[in-house]
Amino acid sequence: MTTTTSHIPEHVPESEGPDGGVAAARPARLIHTESTTEIPVHLLFREEPAASSSAPPAEVKLRPAVVGHRPPPEQAEQPEKSAKSAKSAKDDRDTRDIGLRARPSAPGVDPEIAERPARVLPGIAGVLAGTFGAAGCAVTAWWSGVLPPLAVEALGVSAGTGGLGPAQWASFAGAGALGLFGFGGLARGRTGRAWVLELFGRYRGTVRATGLLWVNPLLLRRRVDVRLRHWRGDPLPAADRGGVALRVAVLVVWRVRDTARATLGVEDHQGYLRACVEAALLRVPVAAPGAGRGAVQATQDALTRLVAADAGPVGVEVCAVRPLRVEYAPEVAAAMHRRRVAALDARHRASVVGSVVDSVEDTVTRLTMRGLLDLDDYERRTLVKDLTVAFCAGRGDTGA
Template identity: 65%
Template sequence: MSTTTTSQTPESEGPGRPGRLIQNEATTEIPVHLLFRDEQAPVSVPLRPTVVGRRQGTGEQPRFRRPASAKSPSVPKVDPELGERPARVLPGAAGVLVGACGTAGCVATSWWAGVLPSLAAAALRLPAHPGAGLGPVQWAAYAGAGALGLFGFGGLARGRTGRAWVLGMFGRYRGTVRRTGLMWVNPLLLRRRVDVRLRHWRSEEMPAADGNGVALRVVVLVVWRVRDTARAVLGVEDHETYLRECVEAALARVAVEAPGGARSSVEAAESNIAALTRLTAADAAPIGLEVFSVQPVRVEYAPEVAAAMQRRRIAALDAQHRATVLTSVVDSVEDTVTRLTVRGLVELDDYERKALVKDLTVAFCAGRGEPGP
């Protein structure tokens, strides 16, 4: 009788299972390799564990999901293809030459048709010509010469320093002219004049608030200019109105220093100016405006809080004055009593010292115009 020992392979070590398993009463199966994992390096971004469909006994680990990053406020964008570019223009001499040729053509046609006055022919030293009359050919010559003259003289323009023209045809941008002097521009193009000089704008009273949320009325001075004429003219309906609204939006986000506040100083004023300028310049840049400074020139309390803030300010000044006077009186009384006792002029017990201090305090306060304690 032969005994055959058959070694049974655990089910966990079968060819279809990846590793050895541990079984107990609480957990059906836990993969062994999960108990001896190396610790991962800490992640800089905080993770929020989110378990999706965990099954008991499978050893499934919680899945981690990164928190969605906060989206930054979007900056208004204008058509990326819209940008200033130089327009094609000709010197003014070319327009004068073309207009002169058209005028000469009209004179020649009149002489050819025989309708030129004799005085004009004599002045131009033209030979006598009986004329062929005004026929279709003469009218066609008149039309061509007149159109040439109008096209030449009608396109003459004078460019000035600090001014530019935005040209367009049939709703399409054709370029910007920044040249100065006499030039020739296609008369079929629509011209829009733009001031590109350094400009300053003093606003009307705008609503604002200080650090405590008290309503203010602020008048600001804005120094700016048009940097990109195409975006300024075609990007918005009115770039000056857009700039005004940008300034109002900046005032709503920046705490303006209240008049006579405790932080009134050169550093605080410069900080407010820098913040207002930065915000306004960032909002106005997409439409081609360059903002150099936005500085408050007058800050007042709003009418609904002006009376209350004035009383509060007067009370604060009065309290400060009383504290200063009281400190001076106390110092004077202390100095007087100390000198009397140190030099041995008087010998005072506690009751006499208190009485002397009270009398001196009343006397000093009356001498400074303050009521006694």
């Protein structure tokens, strides 16, 4: 913070006395602190008339100075800045909350479609309800007198004589409905399987429990396999970094994570997964046949990330996408085969020539250093030529 001082003289001279002499100056000091930026000071001087010429110099009396203190601009603007910052923070928080509320849980899928557990009862409840319903029907039949004679004799009771009246029909309807609901809602839950329940087209929950259960028989059940699954498709079109057409067979490891979205979000989640794999192969350059392990791993990682991002919104979790077989497309297979053969032949010839040159150099050097031959330049060139032809012919005969 910059300290500002007012233009006020440090010494205020006293008034001249009657003898014309100038009295000694008295210092009038003002204290300036860092919190003071501008201090307007008005010093009003008033002289007292001297009684005689021999009187001492008149004392200068100062009226109380009126100091107007004004806060510095930084402090004056601080409350306004604080109010603005608080308002902006509130606006940002409200905007963020609205964005979170408006943002769907998965792009392209209804945010209301999300897996949640369905309400089911233990299977014993259905068994008891069905048993009571069947017993109620039997008692009503005996009461109305429609119980078969063999059943009456087996039970050792006398046949009822109530007849089929409104009460008997109501009892039949209630007991029958209880029995149908009790036995009709029994279901067996298995490990790795789930049911997606719907009531008149509305999602009512997912059942992942195992064992004997009772599910409302009015609900439509859709069985979904939630186990870890492998899918190996036919060769699909792809391309390498150079744009050469390829055919790639991939292995996809996946499973259903959200049964509601996988069943209700798309018509067929397996077909959707296949479409995601095809799209990823067209967008990611695949390592060409014969590429190194690092290139193959990079291709696998890129495919896995892309397919997982595309299939995630529909409740499908993709664990890995592995290229199993990579080959050139039929239209370029012959040309690429000739190219690879030519490259292999060129590498083979280079290795043969290099080994022959090394052998000739070693032979000539050893003969010369041991003193077995004393050759001039012409004889040395002739010997090198003959040895080169001999070594090349020998390697050609052995197939090296």
